[in-house]
Amino acid sequence: MKIKVAIADDHKLFIDGIKSILSTEIDVDIIMEAGNGLELIKAIENGPLPTIIVTDIRMPVMDGIAATKELTKKYPDIPILALTMYDQGADVVEMLEAGAKGYVTKEADKQELLLALKRLVAGEKYFSKTIPEDFCKWASCAPEENEIILTRREKEILALIAKGRTTLQIAHELKLSKFTIDTHRKNIHKKLKIKSNTGLVNYALKNLNLNY
Amino acid sequence: MKIKVAIADDHKLFIDGIKSILSTEIDVDIIMEAGNGLELIKAIENGPLPTIIVTDIRMPVMDGIAATKELTKKYPDIPILALTMYDQGADVVEMLEAGAKGYVTKEADKQELLLALKRLVAGEKYFSKTIPEDFCKWASCAPEENEIILTRREKEILALIAKGRTTLQIAHELKLSKFTIDTHRKNIHKKLKIKSNTGLVNYALKNLNLNY
DNA sequence: ACCAATATACCTAGTAGTAGGTATTTCAAG
DNA sequence: CTTGAAATACCTACTACTAGGTATATTGGT
Structure with a gap:
């Protein structure tokens, strides 16, 4: 069965790019796009359910973290993949805590994105390699030496x-x-x-x- | 003749997206890609000259502003198009001062990107509509009422x-x-x-x- | 039940920032 | 050449922050 993707990102060009990249994949369909978290939630509520949700973290109006919290509550079976910039390590942790099943940095390439999509649809998790410290923090690995713990x-x-x-x-x-x-x-x-x-x-x- | 594009952006996925978007255009070819300003300069120095340069503003190692200053000096005939996020108004002004001939926000779509490319190649300028205040500031239009002037x-x-x-x-x-x-x-x-x-x-x- | 971490509260002395002034020099625009 | 903005410098009084303490109640984990 085809993977039906809902995507949210405030950069239209980026969404267009992703659509274009994925258009060559016969088993992936982008059925929904949104410019922020609120649009995403509304679109999902009013449309056919996607197989997977892909969302940027920082967006105007409503960010990906807030949207993820809402969506995991209402649709716990739809996995959410976070898209993130290289410098948003702290945000990634919040996304995972909010219920996201994985993240891919925008430094990734098409192959990695596809891999992440398939992993999440299969019920697994996926994490880009490039933000190890922050994932460690979330997964409670050995704490970093210079990790600062404020109460x-x-x-x-x-x-x-x-x-x-x-x-x-x-x-x-x-x-x-x-x-x-x-x-x-x-x-x-x-x-x-x-x-x-x-x-x-x-x-x-x-x-x-x-x-x- | 084909438009030969050199593109720099630290988000590989974004570059891939742009490539994919432009691949359907028979008169546009991406001949060069770079992950930061330094790579961009090196690529242009060592490769065939592009017709136009498209570059992100904020990038690690060397940002688009620094790269633009360098490139407009060495290659004044190659127009530079800045790609920018919605919240980087101030940076845009710097890019224009550095010698960029236009900018497109990442909120734009494929059509706008193509339009901007063609305008710049034709020797014209192009500015996305969405950052009017900042362009005004640069073009010394009427100053904004709440514009703060620090010496x-x-x-x-x-x-x-x-x-x-x-x-x-x-x-x-x-x-x-x-x-x-x-x-x-x-x-x-x-x-x-x-x-x-x-x-x-x-x-x-x-x-x-x-x-x- | 106990220990460690957290959160709470107080004291003193010293340093830095805030708010109200005044005043001179320089330099560019009219 | 004058006017005004910018940059410089000084003074006083007050408030906020910094640095060094001490000390107790609460809470979560073994």
Whole structure:
């Protein structure tokens, strides 16, 4: 039976490219395309069910992570393959946690994409080789030496600092003492070896996923 | 005569897609592909000259802007078409300043890409409609109402703040008084309506192009 | 039940950033 | 040549952050 693919990516040219690549495959059909997560969900709800969903991670309106959470809940039997850029390691982990069954980086070629599609349709998983550290993190392999483990609270506070909140504002927001926030910030400083608030913002924006 | 295209993009899948899309066009041939700016330059130096160069803006090792500067110097007759993501407005301006003759966003479709290729080969320019403000900025149209004009010095200092430098460090680095840096920072605050250093880092990382 | 990690809270002293000023020099545009 | 923007420099008072502590309650895992 033919593999019916639903694909979501905000770059039309990329979708067109994939369609063109897969058009030579007689056993693969792209039956649905979407420019963001919301369109994807709507399309699947209103159309014939695809065999597999292929989605970009970062998209406007609704990203791939949110869409994946929603879709795995409603359609647990349809595997989701994440498409990712080389620099979105952290996002990949979130996608897998959201329920994606595999990922392929956009550095991959046609062969790898096809392989991933077939693996997922067969109920297996597939992971591009190029993001080993992050997959390791998710699969709880041996932790990286330079892997930084911030606690939930610390991440929360770091995110607020990155948003420009002052210590007092954070204290009010979380209904905690100013001293507590101070302590947490100091612990973050130690763990990250960053000594200034501006440095933290830098780190947070580059390493956490606070973007849009 | 056939249009001979050299293409550079760090996403192999994207290149494959473009190749596949263009393979149905009898008058277009992709004769060269590269994963970054450096590979592109080397390929062009060692191979037959292309009719047109199509390149992504952000790439590892050497980005499209640097490559374009180099290539327009050595090969002023070969037009360069920039491929860009929706959120890289500022980069587009730099590409045009570097000598690119047009740009197409990755939201475009096959038709638009072909149109752009033909326009550039014919010696014309082509700009996707979707980034009007930035092109306006470059072409010095009427300035945007909410366009923020920081002076050269202010941008320089903002960049250093974003890199985590303190006022004193910046003062030493630029051989200026601490008071001067303070004044500049205060002026930046006023212009951007941002009242804190962390807010500035946020703004700088999102709006300036400090990334690699 | 116990241990380690997490989360909480407080104190002091010092440094850096914020907010309000004023003022001089330079340089390009009108 | 004058005007205005840009760049420079200084002052004071106040607020926020940094760095060094100590200490207790809670929680998850063996």
